[in-house]
Amino acid sequence: MEFQESVRENFIKIRSRLTDREINPGLLFIAPAVLLMLVLITYPLIETFRLSLHNLTSGGVENFVGVSKYVTLFTSNWFPNVMFNTFVWVVGGVALQLVVGFGLALLLNTKFPAKSAVRAGFLIPWVTPTIVTSIIFSWMYSPQFGIVNELLVRGGLINEGIAWLGNPDTAMFAVIVSALWKQFPFVMIMVLAGLQGMDESLHNAAKIDGAPFFARLRHITIPSLLPVLKIVLLLTVIWMFNQFVLIFTMTGGGPVGSTNVLSVKVYRLAFQQFRYGDASALSVVMIMIMLVFIFFYIRALRKRGGSI
Structure with a gap:
């Protein structure tokens, strides 16, 4: 019981700190653009690295070859x-x-x-x-x-x-x-x-x-x-x-x-x-x-x- 009360008090303190903290309006305005840029940049980078570990042809056949592409x-x-x-x-x-x-x-x-x-x-x-x-x-x-x-x-x-x-x-x-x-x-x-x-x-x-x-x-x-x-x-x-x-x-x-x-x-x-x-x-x-x-x-x- 005491443990539950302690957890509840800590949760209330954390929530009050978050609600009391002022959020910069500028961050809210640029957040959609930042998220869009992350998607447009991060996904191609990850996909490029993934493809570099596979043998992919125009027919869509994909075989994992590890780092052999880099060795070649x-x-x-x-x-x-x-x-x-x-x-x-x-x-x-x-x-x-x-x-x-x-x-x-x-x-x-x-x-x-x-x-x-x-x-x-x-x-x-x-x-x-x-x-x-x-x-x-x-x-x-x-x-x-x-x-x-x-x-x-x-x-x-x-x-x-x-x-x-x-x-x-x-x-x-x-x-x-x-x-x-x-x-x-x-x-x-x-x-x-x-x-x-x-x-x-x-x-x-x-x-x-x-x-x-x-x-x-x-x-x-x-x-x-x-x-x-x-x-x-x-x-x-x-x-x-x-x-x-x-x-x-x-x-x-x-x-x-x-x-x-x-x-x-x-x-x-x-x-x-x-x-x-x-x-x-x-x-x-x-x-x-x-x-x-x-x-x-x-x-x-x-x-x-x-x-x-």
């Missing part, structure tokens, strides 16, 4: 080449985007006529749909009537048109340049925002002391922008790593597999070769790699005191 994946002849292509694609694209975006941000941070119009113009590539970007650059790279070859021939740099997207030696460089045009405005905007938030007194003092531009850039500008640059770097890496439409539309992973990156390989395994288990296993590998970058991104945000 890591021992495949194409895997090292795909990983290398992905590395070149990500590192090359990110490096160019950071350099160009950073340089243009420095330029736009100065005073010159029609600066607002120039800023708006630089945003055009970023707001252009990726599929449109890929079509534009495919025409520009055409060996017959592309403007790239036309300019190079008229400039005396080449004698005849180059099949930029049809040559294994130039295809990767060509698609990296198209990714540069598409994504550099994002880097530019982020760096420009960081520059405008800097303390100008440091630069003014350095100018009075006679410090040259590159000395100020190295010892003042870049150290002050490091938190912003870290976040920009991680977000750009994530974008390049996940990019599929641009590279698939322009080259389809060719020629001779020279632009066959992880995202393209997953598509080809699943929807061209109908090897759903292998495609799921490779997708899980991509997710694991991506989680590493997401971890560093979240840590960089927390160090800045920002919210996720």
